[in-house]
Amino acid sequence: MLIDFFFELHEGKVPVSIREYLDLLSALEQGVIYADMDQFYYLSRTVLVKDEKHFDKFDQAFKKYFEGLEVLDELFENLIPDDWLRKEIEKNLSKEEYEKLKELGDLDKLMEEFKKRLEEQKKRHQGGNKMIGTGGTSPFGAYGQNPAGFRMAGPGRTGKAIKVWEKRQYRNLDDSVDLGVRNIKMALRRLRKFTRSGMPDQLDIDDTIDSTARNAGFLDIKMVPERRNGVKVLLFFDVGGSMDPYVRSCEELFSAARTEFKHMEYFYFHNFIYEGVWKDNARRWTDRTSTWDILHKYSSDYRVIFVGDATMSPYEISSVGGSVEHWNEEAGEKWLTRLTDYFEKVIWLNPEPENTWEYTTSVTWTKRLMEDRMYPLTLKGLEESMRYLAK
Secondary structure (H helix, E strand, C coil), X not given: CHHHHHHHHHHCCCCCCHHHHXXXXXXXXXXCCCCCHHHHXXXXXXXXXXXXXXXXXXXXXXXXXXXXXXXXXXXXXXXXXXXXXXXXXXXXXXXXXXXXXHHHCCHHHHHHHHHHHHHHCCCCEECCCCCCEECCCCCEEECCCCCCCEECCCCCCCCCCCEECCCCCCCCCCCCCCCCHHHHHHHHCCCCCEEEEEEXXXXXXXXHHXXXXXXXXXXXXXXXXXXXXXXXXXXXXXXXXXXXXXHHHHHHHHHHHHHHCCEEEEEEEECECCCEEECCHHHCCCCEEEHHHHHHHCCCCCEEEEECCCCCCCHHHHCCCCCCCCCCCCCHHHHHHHHHHHCCEEEEEECCCHHHHHHCHHHHXXXXXXXXXXXXXXXXHHHHHHHHHHC
16 A cells, blocks of 8 residues: 555655655554554654655655545535534543543444444534533534544544545745754755765775776675765854844754765854854854965865844944954955955845845945855855855
8 A cells, every 4th residue: 555655746846755655654564553544644744745845746756646535524524514623612521521532432333333324414512412512422513521422523522533524724834934943954965065084984886896806706805995976164143132033043054054064164253254263162252273274275166155134333344454353454355355256156144134234234245345246145045055156
């Protein structure tokens, strides 16, 4: 059965692999869920879908494949009017009454009873123990107390309904939502250029076969260095002041970047880049790194990422002495221009909502200095920026 479901996902353009399919089967064999379509939906989506942007495709493929199990949903919509399921009373049972209801039987028996009562019922019922209604002990209806019934509407009270017939609506994911570490990692993986460097510690199967064949069948093992992401990254984080509300987002980005990039250096600045940056905020006045040193130390193929809201007085960008913390001998825009001229790829990630940028002079000025390479710190913005850096 699930093999066809696997093929349905592929037809729906959901990138699911055999490994994930086997993981799903393993979870089912271990009894992670049992006989609950909602739980199976969430389990299969969690195991099979690697990226949240494919959730909508998954929902469509899931609905298409399991459509046959929802025939009673359409029948219910036609035969059970909404006013039959109005919430007016809720039945509360004693422990003895509750135990008696458990003796009704299994799912097949309930399905037979449900079809029979659909044919018999001609009007609304409330508080009863047989027909489809509300607030009673019948296995079919809403807001009742039966521990092994079908819920037709409204939220569950005990969480023990064995079938839930209601139309579920799914919303397309918004690619402008706040980022999490996992989302950031997935987006950063767009910036990859694999190289082999270092000690040869992995078996090169193709070369070993080739060399052994040329060596008259005598085994000649060939080793190669591990294949790693060769992209080199410089990260500059704006800290303090108006960036305080975005500390969590910056921490998530920092954590993800350290995992994804082997060659990465980071520095801090406040509001705008000047003649010096630092790596430890507690020692930012005593242990600073000259911006000139950065230009001389790191090669031009480093990808440079500035992270900041670019919200400040315009004088901090344009004027000598404009910095709010020290007397800068040269304007900030000169230092930013030096960096963008030297490094091949430079971007600016802004955690402020993109639709507010045009109302802040310093943001529009910074964006112009960056030649419009300013991106919002959202899932979509991060993917677009990584795509640019990877070119």
